[in-house]
Amino acid sequence: xxxxxxxxxxxxxxxxxxxxxxxxxxxxxxxxMFLSLAVNPSFYRHNMTIGAAFLPFxxxxxxxxxxxxxxxxxxxxxxxLLSMRQHDYGMFLxxxxxxxxxxxxxxxxxxxxxxxxxxxxxxxxxxxxxxxGKLLIGQLDLEIHHFQAFVPQAVLWTFVFFVAVxxxxxxxxxxxxxxxxxxxxxxxxxxxxxxxxxxxxQALEAVMGLVLxxxxxxxxxxxxxxxxxxxxxxxxxxxxxxxxFLFHSFFSVLITALLKRRSFTYRRLRVFTLGxxxxxxxxxxxxxxxxxVLFALAxxxxxxxxxxxxxxxxxxxxxxxxxxxxxxEPATKRQLAKLHDPVMPIYHYKMTAKGRYLNQAEFRRQxxxxxxxxxxNSQYQAYTYPLREVTRLSGQPGFLLSQLVHSTGTTxxxxxxxxARLRSKERWFQLIHVPDLVKDYQTIKRxxxxxxxxxxxxxxxxxxxxxxxxxxxxxxxSGFQFMGLFLGIAFLTMLASTLMFKVLSAASDxxxxxxxxxxxxxxxxxxxxxxxxxxxxxxxxxxxxxxIDVLVGLNMFTSLITHPWQGIWFPxxxxxxxxxxxxxxxxxxxxxxxxx
Amino acid sequence: MTNILEVDQVTKTYGKKHEQxxxxxxxxxxxxxxxxxxxxxxxxxxxxTTLLNLLxxxxxxxxxxxxxxxxxxxxxxxxxxxxxxxxxxxxxxxDFNLLENLTNRQNIALPLTLRVISTNRIDxxxxxxxxxxxxxxxxxxxxxxxxxxxxxxxxxxxALIHRPAILLADEPTGALDSASAREMLDTMSLLNQRDxxxxxxxxxxxxxxxxxxxxxxxxxxxxxxxVNKGTKSRPAFYxxxxxxxxxxx
Numbered sequence: 001x002x003x004x005x006x007x008x009x010x011x012x013x014x015x016x017x018x019x020x021x022x023x024x025x026x027x028x029x030x031x032x033m034f035l036s037l038a039v040n041p042s043f044y045r046h047n048m049t050i051g052a053a054f055l056p057f058x059x060x061x062x063x064x065x066x067x068x069x070x071x072x073x074x075x076x077x078x079x080x081l082l083s084m085r086q087h088d089y090g091m092f093l094x095x096x097x098x099x100x101x102x103x104x105x106x107x108x109x110x111x112x113x114x115x116x117x118x119x120x121x122x123x124x125x126x127x128x129x130x131x132x133g134k135l136l137i138g139q140l141d142l143e144i145h146h147f148q149a150f151v152p153q154a155v156l157w158t159f160v161f162f163v164a165v166x167x168x169x170x171x172x173x174x175x176x177x178x179x180x181x182x183x184x185x186x187x188x189x190x191x192x193x194x195x196x197x198x199x200x201x202q203a204l205e206a207v208m209g210l211v212l213x214x215x216x217x218x219x220x221x222x223x224x225x226x227x228x229x230x231x232x233x234x235x236x237x238x239x240x241x242x243x244x245f246l247f248h249s250f251f252s253v254l255i256t257a258l259l260k261r262r263s264f265t266y267r268r269l270r271v272f273t274l275g276x277x278x279x280x281x282x283x284x285x286x287x288x289x290x291x292x293v294l295f296a297l298a299x300x301x302x303x304x305x306x307x308x309x310x311x312x313x314x315x316x317x318x319x320x321x322x323x324x325x326x327x328x329e330p331a332t333k334r335q336l337a338k339l340h341d342p343v344m345p346i347y348h349y350k351m352t353a354k355g356r357y358l359n360q361a362e363f364r365r366q367x368x369x370x371x372x373x374x375x376x377n378s379q380y381q382a383y384t385y386p387l388r389e390v391t392r393l394s395g396q397p398g399f400l401l402s403q404l405v406h407s408t409g410t411t412x413x414x415x416x417x418x419x420a421r422l423r424s425k426e427r428w429f430q431l432i433h434v435p436d437l438v439k440d441y442q443t444i445k446r447x448x449x450x451x452x453x454x455x456x457x458x459x460x461x462x463x464x465x466x467x468x469x470x471x472x473x474x475x476x477x478s479g480f481q482f483m484g485l486f487l488g489i490a491f492l493t494m495l496a497s498t499l500m501f502k503v504l505s506a507a508s509d510x511x512x513x514x515x516x517x518x519x520x521x522x523x524x525x526x527x528x529x530x531x532x533x534x535x536x537x538x539x540x541x542x543x544x545x546x547x548i549d550v551l552v553g554l555n556m557f558t559s560l561i562t563h564p565w566q567g568i569w570f571p572x573x574x575x576x577x578x579x580x581x582x583x584x585x586x587x588x589x590x591x592x593x594x595x596x
Numbered sequence: 597m598t599n600i601l602e603v604d605q606v607t608k609t610y611g612k613k614h615e616q617x618x619x620x621x622x623x624x625x626x627x628x629x630x631x632x633x634x635x636x637x638x639x640x641x642x643x644x645t646t647l648l649n650l651l652x653x654x655x656x657x658x659x660x661x662x663x664x665x666x667x668x669x670x671x672x673x674x675x676x677x678x679x680x681x682x683x684x685x686x687x688x689x690x691d692f693n694l695l696e697n698l699t700n701r702q703n704i705a706l707p708l709t710l711r712v713i714s715t716n717r718i719d720x721x722x723x724x725x726x727x728x729x730x731x732x733x734x735x736x737x738x739x740x741x742x743x744x745x746x747x748x749x750x751x752x753x754x755a756l757i758h759r760p761a762i763l764l765a766d767e768p769t770g771a772l773d774s775a776s777a778r779e780m781l782d783t784m785s786l787l788n789q790r791d792x793x794x795x796x797x798x799x800x801x802x803x804x805x806x807x808x809x810x811x812x813x814x815x816x817x818x819x820x821x822x823v824n825k826g827t828k829s830r831p832a833f834y835x836x837x838x839x840x841x842x843x844x845x
Contacts, residue, residue: 259702262715262718262719263715263716265702265709266705266708266709266715266718267709267715268709268710269709269710270709271698271702271705271706271709272695272698272706275695275697275698275702276697278697279697512693513695513697516693516695517706518654518678519652519654519681519687519693520681520682520687520706520707520710521678521679521680521681521682521683521685521707521710522678522682522710523675523678523679524674524678526710
């Protein structure tokens with residue numbers, strides 16, 4: 001009988017359960033996605049050669065954050081589950097059910113909901129991990145090895161973590177349920193708004209929020225290797241606590257001040273919207289703090305990932321010549337024809353038992369070019385090597401030429417006449433420069449392969465050219481780029497789900513307010529506008545704070561990447577579009593819930 | 597005296613054609629004159645709530661017409677209906693329906709903020725009405741911090757602040773203790789007598805109904821008997837009601 005009643009309860013609140021269930025699924029899915037990288041050491045050992053020493057720390061720290069966030073999220077979701085069911089539990093007690101039976105029912109419901117959500121989340125996690133991984137590797141041409149969607153250890157740990165939290169939550173629910181009196185259980189809807197803000201305390205909290213954020217930002221901006229850990233933790237906890245106080249008090253203080261300006265508030269529904277926000281912001285403190293921190297982490301991860309991507313372009317510019325060929329077999333010719341605006345000078349040389357000889361006149365006719373790095377603006381610049389250095393075979397061009405003309409003995413530069421007199425078989429090599437190596441990467445790669453097949457000795461020479469530098473750059477940065485983007489997307493999914501879930505779960509409590517306003521003759525258009533503004537504030541405030549956190553927090557990456565802020569508009573833009581999408585979806589679902 | 601409310605052959609049927617239908621109102625006729633205090637009494641399921649929803653423009657009659665202040669409600673579009681509600685009708689509900697995230701002052705101000713009115717005029721109007729209803733001291737408190745009786749008086753102030761043509765009260769004392777209920781009914785009676793606020797109250801409680809000047813009994817979707825207070829005292833009218841209800845089977 002109880003089971004039947006429980007099922008009826010589930011059916012009745014199917015929509016609410018759907019919101020809860022999808023939230024839990026997303027939580028376990030994101031947790032799995034993170035673990036699929038974190039507990040797969042061969043992935044980062046093979047893909048992240050720079051900063052590898054930091055990785056266990058980065059993953060460990062990430063895991064703690066995600067663990068704490070997921071824990072809070074699950075406890076919150078469970079209290080929502082209890083609030084949905086407490087009226088039914090009250091009814092069961094009235095019907096004569098024993099508390100022991102009800103406890104069993106609560107535990108069963110909580111754990112079964114948790115298990116179903118966790119298993120679905122893990123299965124979706126495989127799919128999503130595989131999909132995001134494939135997309136990133138394919139679209140960005142990343143050199144990623146040992147990446148796999150199914151990581152047994154990640155499955156195990158996700159399962160263990162979630163089951164443990166759900167068991168804890170179930171016991172917590174039972175304990176909480178029996179603290180509530182039967183009458184209160186039956187009157188679950190009558191929840192008055194809590195007014196426990198002491199103005200002085202609130203003002204103090206508001207100031208403390210600003211001070212803590214300022215301290216955190218200074219710590220992050222002035223981070224240095226000798227105080228890395230102190231700066232990092234001061235930054236992180238300063239941002240966390242500062243954001244908490246800001247949401248708990250600062251904005252309420254601002255709204256209270258605004259509400260006192262009657263000429264502003266006594267227009268249309270402003271007084272209602274501000275009233276909603278004044279209570280909503282402190283009530284949403286934990287969720288908004290979490291959102292802002294997640295937002296910063298996701299945006300930070302995507303920004304850093306994106307910077308690694310643009311660093312790859314820089315690697316492509318670090319050498320002038322991308323590749324060399326010493327044969328013109330048909331396959332090589334076909335590939336050469338595919339290149340976009342190439343520069344392909346051919347140089348000849350002769351070899352004797354004493355050494356190798358180059359023709360000066362050829363280098364006069366076709367000057368040899370190189371790349372130099374301008375530290376002032378961190379740019380690579382192409383320039384023509386001074387002829388004197390080329391002909392004397394000194395400096396960089398001398399080194400390059402002696403490497404290119406692969407043989408033992410010395411290299412000499414001869415005048416046109418002396419070169420012509422030399423009785424030896426003439427050979428040649430062709431250097432290939434393309435304006436955009438990234439664009440011609442696949443063709444250049446094929447050319448290099450064909451060259452090594454035809455002339456195995458060229459393998460060593462190729463290491464001196466642009467293709468190899470670019471590939472080294474790819475190998476260096478792909479891991480970080482992949483991790484940044486992968487985790488960014490994972491965090492973003494979690495973030496959207498958290499905020500959307502919180503807003504939608506409050507919709508049933510908000511419904512009577514909107515009904516009341518409709519009865520009073522408020523136009524639907526005004527109500528919609530009020531909802532848009534209110535939810536926009538809930539979305540924008542943590543987003544703006546998160547963006548500031550990222551802008552300051554990027555200081556911590558200056559030792560890993562040059563100019564981390566360069567091109568930052570792109571991830572910000574991308575993020576804003578995605579975030580706006582979540583906002584619109586939340587608004588639509590919320591409107592449907594409170595206005596229909 | 598002009599009629600503020602006219603209900604003419606109103607029916608309300610729930611359920612679609614070709615399905616099982618239920619007729620909640622079966623041709624209701626009555627009118628309320630300006631300055632009257634009318635109570636509608638009936639048991640659960642008699643059609644009270646349906647009638648109130650129609651009068652408050654939240655629902656449409658299946659047939660018939662309702663006119664408030666000369667305006668035929670059936671000719672109004674949804675947007676005009678909302679405007680009409682915000683200008684011509686004041687509501688008091690059983691469970692107050694105050695917005696708990698606004699102070700009492702802000703709650704009372706809401707109907708005025710929805711209209712184009714100078715913001716400087718709003719506070720003086722609230723203060724004036726709060727004086728009459730004896731709630732001035734609690735204006736800047738939140739609803740959760742005041743008693744049930746005070747909440748209902750705040751709700752009354754919110755219903756009257758924009759000077760509506762008619763005040764509709766739905767079981768206004770249903771959630772109050774007897775002392776607060778008495779205070780509330782005295783206040784409504786005073787507002788009716790002194791300020792000529794046209795009031796229509798829906799209730800199933802004879803004590804509350806005895807504060808009205810006229811009582812309409814609704815049963816099975818029809819208005820049946822009508823009882824007038826006339827020159828009788830309120831306690832005498834109450835006794836008459838009790839006697840009537842005792843034999844009203």
